[in-house]
Amino acid sequence: MLFQGISVNEALSGIFGSVSLTAWICLLIPQLITNFKAKSAEGLSMGFLAIWLFGDVTNLSGALVTGLAPTATALAGYFCISDLILITQCIYYNVRNSRSAQRRRRSSTNTEASEDQPLLRRNSTSSPSQSNPDAIKRAVTAEDELTSGSSWLNNAFAILAIYLVGAAGWFVSYRAGAWDQPDSAGAPDPNSPAGISGMVLGYASALCYLCARIPQIVKNYRQKSCEGLALLFFLFSLTGNLTYGLSVFTYSQDAEYLIKATPWLIGSLGTIVEDCIIFYQFSIYTREQNSENGSDGVHNSV
Numbered sequence: 001m002l003f004q005g006i007s008v009n010e011a012l013s014g015i016f017g018s019v020s021l022t023a024w025i026c027l028l029i030p031q032l033i034t035n036f037k038a039k040s041a042e043g044l045s046m047g048f049l050a051i052w053l054f055g056d057v058t059n060l061s062g063a064l065v066t067g068l069a070p071t072a073t074a075l076a077g078y079f080c081i082s083d084l085i086l087i088t089q090c091i092y093y094n095v096r097n098s099r100s101a102q103r104r105r106r107s108s109t110n111t112e113a114s115e116d117q118p119l120l121r122r123n124s125t126s127s128p129s130q131s132n133p134d135a136i137k138r139a140v141t142a143e144d145e146l147t148s149g150s151s152w153l154n155n156a157f158a159i160l161a162i163y164l165v166g167a168a169g170w171f172v173s174y175r176a177g178a179w180d181q182p183d184s185a186g187a188p189d190p191n192s193p194a195g196i197s198g199m200v201l202g203y204a205s206a207l208c209y210l211c212a213r214i215p216q217i218v219k220n221y222r223q224k225s226c227e228g229l230a231l232l233f234f235l236f237s238l239t240g241n242l243t244y245g246l247s248v249f250t251y252s253q254d255a256e257y258l259i260k261a262t263p264w265l266i267g268s269l270g271t272i273v274e275d276c277i278i279f280y281q282f283s284i285y286t287r288e289q290n291s292e293n294g295s296d297g298v299h300n301s302v
Contacts, residue, residue: 006174009250009251009252010251011174012246012250013247013248013250013251014170014173014174014247015166015167015170016243016244016246016247016250017170017243017244017247018166018167018169018170018173019162019163019166019167019170019239019243020166020239020240020241020243020244020247021075021166021169022162022165022166022169023162023166023236023237023239023240023243024075024079024236024240025078026162026236027082027233027236027237027240028082028083028085028086028233030230030231030232030233030236031044031086031229031230031233032085032086032089033230034228034229034230034233035086035089035090035093035228036089038228039093039097040093040097040228041089041090041093041094041228042093042094042097042228043225043226043227043228043229044090044216044228044229045215045216045218045219046087046090046094046215047215047216048212048213048214048215048216048219049083049086049087049090049212050087051208051211051212051215052083052208052209052212053080053083053084053087054208055204055205055206055207055208055209055212055267056076056079056080056083056205057080058201058204058205058208059076059079059201059202059205060073060076060077060079060080061201062076062197062198062201062202062205063076065197065198065201066195066197066198151231155231155232155235158232158235158236159235159236159239162236162239163239166243199260199263202263202264203263203266205263205264205267206263206264206266206267206270207267208267209267209268209270209271210266210267210270210271210274212271213271213274213275213277213278214274216229216278217274217277217278217281220278220281220285221281224285224288225285225289226278226281226282226285226286227289229278229282231282234275234278234279237271237275238272238275238276241268241269241271241272241275242269242272244264244268245265245268245269245272248261248264248265
């Protein structure tokens with residue numbers, strides 16, 4: 001027994017669970033920063049965010065119905081609040097940029113329709129078109145950041161920090177006596193209405209998590225681009241899902257226990273496959289765009 005009062009499996013499960021918790025808490029920060037820097041959220045699928053929010057709402061409902069520990073319920077609530085923050089940011093930028101685009105189109109149309117304006121004034125209307133090189137420059141810069149060594153190194157350090165902070169957090173909680181509490185305290189009977197409702201909500205949440213990334217994958221495929229997406233956002237998601245699954249498996253390999261955890265395992269481990277698809281899209285679309293930029297001379301003009 002490595003730690004007093006708990007087994008090695010319980011310690012490993014606790015460490016993996018703490019790492020997963022840390023990853024989920026930090027999950028949306030990279031995407032929020034990316035949107036803020038670009039002043040745009042066009043890269044994100046609103047369908048992805050909406051279904052994901054619904055999954056978190058059902059997760060919170062399951063926590064409330066089954067009477068989970070206050071910390072678990074608070075975490076589920078935090079997920080819903082953070083989802084709403086990201087969705088609000090995306091709606092704000094989408095509405096603002098749509099209005100700006102409409103004003104530019106009206107201004108361009110009015111200028112072209114007028115034949116009495118001086119030539120010098122007419123030349124000034126070329127400024128909207130000059131925004132295209134600026135947009136290309138921003139796109140190329142973003143793609144370069146994805147493939148640069150420093151970016152990958154920063155992402156690796158961020159993931160390492162998640163593991164270190166998560167492990168340290170578990171050790172602090174262990175030293176504080178958090179693991180001295182009896183297991184499954186207050187857990188409802190699986191055959192009771194609360195237990196059955198919890199399982200139904202768990203499966204509904206897992207289904208939402210599995211379906212949420214499909215609109216994003218389709219959007220990336222149609223646009224042949226992952227521009228506007230934060231790679232670290234999906235790396236945190238992969239870390240959170242992977243360590244959550246490891247936390248469940250290391251805690252117990254009992255068949256009855258794993259059956260009860262099935263909906264959460266499906267939602268967690270199943271999305272890892274979809275995250276890998278998005279990573280593949282990052283790879284191929286970044287390579288294609290860099291190749292196109294290099295062939296048409298755009299990259300050299302930056």
